Amino acid sequence: MSAICVYCASGPVEERYLRLAQQVGEALGAAGHTLVSGGGNVSMMGAVARATRSAGGHTVGIIPTALVEREVADIDADELVVTDTMRQRKQQMDDRADGFITLPGGIGTLEELFETWTGGYLGMHDKPVILLDPFGFYRPLLEWLAQLREAGFVSSAALQRLVVVESVDHAVTLAAGG
Template sequence: MSAICVYCASGPVEQRFLDLAADLGAALATAGHTVVSGGGNISMMGALAESARAAGGTTVGIIPRALMEREVADLGADELVVTETMRERKRLMDDRADGFITLPGGIGTLEELFETWTAGYLGMHDKPVVLLDPFEFYAPLLGWLSDLRGQGFVSRNALDRLLVAESVPMAIRFATAR
């Protein structure tokens, strides 16, 4: 099976977002996929990893040394990789993943999404980049991106490279299709 990197919040969020992360982690594990994450054990990141392991899955956490205490490292990960920098963390997450799923999150999550999406669009990888958005959390962002397309700043090909899923099964199907 494949390894799916999941980007998501590591700070306080509503229960529905924690439940979404837990549902995704369990579904990925049940389908036999390894879950690659940012290596934290709190908030959505923690719910994702804990539910994946509870469902019998394998988790790989990749966390920079500077965030070990701040994000409370996922010491229960099957493999916990500690990096020296955020750039090294992201490179290893990219290298270890066969596909990417982005859940609701803040600026760190958005930065990871945009970097991965851009790299795919530029042909630096051919891995699926999925936005899992059952609550229309990203509706304003998607609307803005559509506006940017209308103004010529974002191409149709770039927008087509970002796969938007409304459910966990759909996101997994998109992230594992090659």
């Protein structure tokens, strides 16, 4: 089974996004995958972790000391790793994951997506980078990226490295290398 890192919101969001995170966690757990997450127990991050465990999956939360209280650490994680810095957190998340799924989120989620996606495009890893977008949340971003391609700032090969899907099951299968 694979370890799949899920990037998503850790702040207040609409119920449909919480349900999406829960569905991803249920699919990960049911398939026997390990969830690698940012180690928070709130919002979408907490929902995906709780659902993964409820479905029988293993969870690894990785959180920097500065965010333990701010995000409220997922003390129920099967493994909770506390790092000194955000950079150490992201490095451990990257190292421990076999694939990545990005759900709706804010600037932290976007930063994680772009770093992972860029690393894959530059050949620093060959892990799947999946953008799960069943609600069209990322449509404006994808349109902007298409404009960047047209202007010559982003290559078609880079855009092809990011796989955009609308189905939870498809995202999990692809992130696991299937």
